Structures are given as C-alpha cells and as structure tokens.
Amino acid sequence: MHRMIFAGSLLLALATTAMAGQVYKWVDAQGVTHFGAQPPDGQEATSVNTSIPKPRPSLPLLDSEIEQQQAQQPASKPVGDQKSIDEKVKAEVATQEAERRKYCDTIRTSLAQLQNNPRLRAEVNGEVRRLSEEERQSRIKDAEKAISENCN
Template sequence: MRSTVAASLLLFALSPWVMAGQIYKWVDSQGVTHFDARPPNGVEATAVEGVKPATPPEPISNEAVMKASGEAEQRRIDRKVKSQVADETSRRNEFCTGVRTNLAQLKNNPRVLQQVNGEVRRLTEQERQAKIEEVRKVIDEQCT
C-alpha cells in the first residue's frame, strides 16, 4: 500500500516535466494565430521561447495543517473572549448607571423613603448620609 502511494506521488510530482515540451506558434490562412505542441504539415511554425514547465506545488506539511487549524481555533477563542468582555462591560455600565442614579437621588432628595419588612419609613439624615457613603464606595470600587 505504501509503495503504491509513494509511486503515485512520485509520478504526480514528475508529471509537469514529462508534459513540458516544445510549443509552436503559427498563423493559418485566415490570419488566426495558433499554439500547439506539434506544428501542422506545410505551415511555417516558430518555436515559442521562454515557456517553462509548471513547478509542482510544495507539499503541505502536517505541521502547517496543525498550525493553520490551531490559528483558526485561536481566532474562535479570541472572538468568544471578546464577546464575553463586551457583555461584561455592558452589564457593568448598566449597573454603574443605576448606582449613579441612586446616588443622585440620595443627594438631591432629603426625604428618602425605604421599605423595610413591608412597611415604608423615612430615612433619617444620618441614615441617608450613610447610604450616600455606601453608594460612593460601590462606585469607587466597581465603576472607575
């Protein structure tokens, strides 16, 4: 099996040189230019110079395939991480907007109501100032 594969690969690799031959150019009676490997009988043909056989492509190594698939996997992971970071940033921005709104309400409204155990009561000035400090700490820790 291996010898068959090796022989096939060798024949495939050598095929451009086997197929490469001289190319001839001629013009027929209607003025059409032709190119062929054999000139026709009775027509003056010129050999085309500078025609080189095609070089066989470089074989793709297993390492190149692994590197390419590894790079594709890395790009997929990068996109996933960037998406997660963007989602987290969006959630943090929403949270910080809400906290800043709460701080503004606490600072601008001296009569803050709070619901505790089903009953609504008004915060004292000391409690309101303590809440303002709590909210400022949260903003300093999580929103800067």
C-alpha cells in the first residue's frame, strides 16, 4: 500500500516537470557538469529532454500466472536446455537494467531541474499554476528518495 502511494506521488511530482521550461546542460572548464534554465554565454550547451517515462512495475508473478505462461510456451525446446534458459534470463536482466538506467538518468535530470529552477509550473486538475516552494521541496525529496532506492 505504501509503495503504491509513494509511486503515485512520485509520478505526480515528476510528471509536472514536463510543463516547466527548457533545461540546458553544459560542462565547465574544470569538467563539472551543470544544468540551468538558460545556456551560459560563450559556451556550448545541449538541450535536455525533461519528460519522464513511466517506470514499469516489476511485481512478482502469481503461481497461476506462471503456470499459464508455461502452458502458452511451445515445447519445442527440451526442458533441460540450461544454456538457452541462461541466455534468455541474461537477456531479460540486461533489458531490465537498461530500462532502470534510463529511468535513473531521467529522474536525475528532473531532480537537477527541480533544484536549479525555483519557478516551475505544474498542471493540476487541468489548471496550470506555479509550484510553491514547499511543493518544489517535497518533489525534490521524492526524487532524491527514488534515486536512493532505484539507482546505484
């Protein structure tokens, strides 16, 4: 229950960052990466995509769902073919890891935008309004928590 509430509030908090302004990313002479609402003068900056993809839930399967999936799979491969099973599992793990990395990159970008832009707007119930400082700080805490729980 708590996870559903957290996930819902996190998605709500992060979905509104797409309504905010453009974010730029640049690296200074010391090699430090910066994010800002305006690009620096005389330095090359790239535009950052601030839209947040919805994370895929990874809930465990019920026994009945596992049995159903096994019944739907063709029996063309022998059950004892451990090498093919290992390859399949490795491919699934690699796909999940790539999705997690993409989610982490996006959430880190959103956190940087929340931290660097005090004038964010959000759409709430069809109405666009400016976020209060308390709401912005709450969303920063939610993003930091999501990073600490999901990203290395």
